[in-house]
Amino acid sequence: MKKITLIFFLILISILNLFAEIKIIESKNQTEHDAILDFPYHLTQEEINNSPAITKDIPAFTPPLPSVRPVAEFEPMNGVIVRYPLGIPLELIRELSLESRVVTVTTNSYQNQAISAYTNANVNLDNCEFLIAPTDSYWTRDYGPWFSFNGEGNLNVINFTYNRPRPNDNNFMTYYAPYDTLEIFNMGIVQTGGNYMTDGISIAASSHIAYTENSNNQDLVNQAMLDYLGIETYHVVQDPNGTYIDHIDCWGKFLGPDKILIRSVPQSHSSYDELEEVAEYFANQTSGWNRPYRVYRVYTPNDQPYTNSLILNNRVFVPIIGSTYDEAALQTYQEAMPGYEIIGVLNNTSNPWMGTDALHCRTHELADPRMVFIGHTPLAFEVNYRNSYNIQATIKALSGFDLPLDSIKIHTKINSQDFQSSVMTISPTYDDEYIYSINELTPGDTLYYYISATDVSGKTASHPYIGQADAHKVIVASDLTPPVINHEPVTELNDENTPFLFTATVVDDYLLDNVYFEYYTDNDANVISEIMTETDNNIYTYNLDIEIAEITRLYYRIKAIDASYEHNESFMPESDWYAINIITTNSDNNEILTPFYVSVYPNPIILNETSNINLDINSHKNSSVKINLYNVKGQKVSETMANLQKNTLNQLKWDISQAKLSNGIYFMKIENADKPVIKKVLIIK
DSSP: OOOOOOEEEEEEOTTTOOEEEEEEEOOOOOGGGOOOOSSOSSOOHHHHHHGGGOOOOSOOOOOOSSSOEEOOTTSOEEEEEEESSOSSOHHHHHHHHHHSOEEEEEOHHHHHHHHHHHHHTTOOGGGEEEEEOOOSOSOHHHHSOEEEEOTTSOEEEEEEEESSSOHHHHTTHHHHHHHTTOEEEEEEEEEOGGGOEEOSSSEEEEETHHHHTTTTOHHHHHHHHHHHHOOSEEEEEOOSSOOSSOOGGGTEEEEETTEEEEEEOOTTSTTHHHHHHHHHHHHTSBOTTSSBOEEEEEEOTTOOOTTSOEEETTEEEEEEOSOTTHHHHHHHHHHHSTTSEEEEEEOOSSSOOBTTBOTGGGOEEEEOTTOEEEEOOOOOSEEOOOSOEEEEEEEEETTSOOOOGGGOEEEEEETTSOOEEEEOEEOSSSTTEEEEEEOOOOTTOEEEEEEEEEOTTSOEEEESTTGGGGOEEEEEOOOOOOOEEEOOOOOEEETTSOSEEEEEEEEOSSOEEEEEEEEEETTEEEEEEEEOEEEETTEEEEEEOOOOTTOSEEEEEEEEEESSTTOOEEEESSSSOEEEEEEEEOTTTOOEEOOOEEEEESSSEETTTOSEEEEEEEESSOEEEEEEEEETTSOEEEEEEEEEOTTEEEEEEEEOGGGOOOSEEEEEEEEOSSOOEEEEEEEEO
């Protein structure tokens, strides 16, 4: 047999500047090792006739112990299962055996032939096992095992009625489960492996046949998926391809908990609208990481089978067909899965790849029952600035071996720095939960992080699976939140209790620049701004020490500015000033006199909303006042009179609609027996 040529090339990852190896596995025609396929990829006439006889012939078992969690294709695997006679090239078996356990399902009559073929193809037989079981076809994906972990951390095989009338395939899992010493649980519904994708958390996706092949009993299907696999959200969508098979792996694939690959076609393609619709559907769904899915598109103008791929630990095997579109498809995988080795697989055997039947259909990964499991919901892609960010992760060594505390680490990188490793702390509240607080971020930073753990047997795991190469990326948004001020307003001051101490509590997400006490009086409109003193954590004070003998009313507010790039400001009160009545003590008779003061509102006065000037006037005696309005040239433009009652708040409405005023600044003069008061007002039409 001629030496097989392996072609290597490197593609630059644009956003992370990472490189991953893309390998092409090419097979020559291996007719001497190909057996006659018992069933074609489509249904035979006999199968069509027998299809109505498919029933839930495998009765449902009691479900696994809760809480149940599904196993995703991109989780740690301890092998892959194939069937001999093969539907895949021997060169792929050789490549799989370099790093993985390969379980070949075959019969006694074919086992020696399989070993001979593997030997001639330089397959690593040390990593090969042979499971003797009768089968009808090589589509191990469709009738092979589904996996879930129960509440005690035990891996279980989940069985279903295979949606083809093929009794040996349908019965296969009763051979596999005892072979790998796993307990089997029957779901009691019709399913097929090529129509199942899960995120490994609580979400799965399938095409519509998941329901239609169970008499459209959606409640039955959803409950079974929940009880046996832990699927809480089941996306069952109309198959966009419109082919005979209706399997999700012919058009879509989960690449991670928040990544989904969906094929794309030119607008002239008959499935264009349907594929765009399903891509938009998933883009608008929330992933198991509580953020939108990142939807990647792979171009398949001639129905190339690029989504029908196998993920096996850190390697991704993609079916290619020698098309000019192959390279772009491999690059799409590389961009979506940085750090993985992307391997293109040509199949020039007598059973080549097809758009409805390719590599994923003819292989099935085997979950590692002794994996180190890391459960973690990452921070959002973009977060508002906070003083700290708490990272929580559930970490279990399902092997039963101990997890040394110093092996449970978080690796962080801020902007262009190098990754720094820190040991996480075990939670005082929950078993198997570990925590870490990130405190050193500032607005505008970009954080990269991943979590790792190693048990004493040497098994390791990272989150995300590939670790540093695809570390979680978090952008810290600019500080858009202004400081928060809390203050109890002061409403009266006696001329005998000055100086007076004003106190406020001011907090901010980032850092405070300064806190100011600002005020003016009724006889001096100039605003005075003074820095308040931080006397304790978040407590600011200002000592007001002014001569108030000639003041009847003082106006004040508190202003805080944060130290972010935006210098966000906040005020208390938010849009006005507090008013303090100054109570003057008469030394002759110790009578406290009510001060004379005037408040004008609203200011500015918007004439298209109101034609009134509102005034609150307080006086310590009954009096009649004249109120004149002057423009900036000193010309009187309107006047009115008002009678005031002593020791009460006189609320007046002055209709100025007849004055025909233009936009601008005006001065209001209130003449009283005590003293005149001048107020500046802004009028807007």
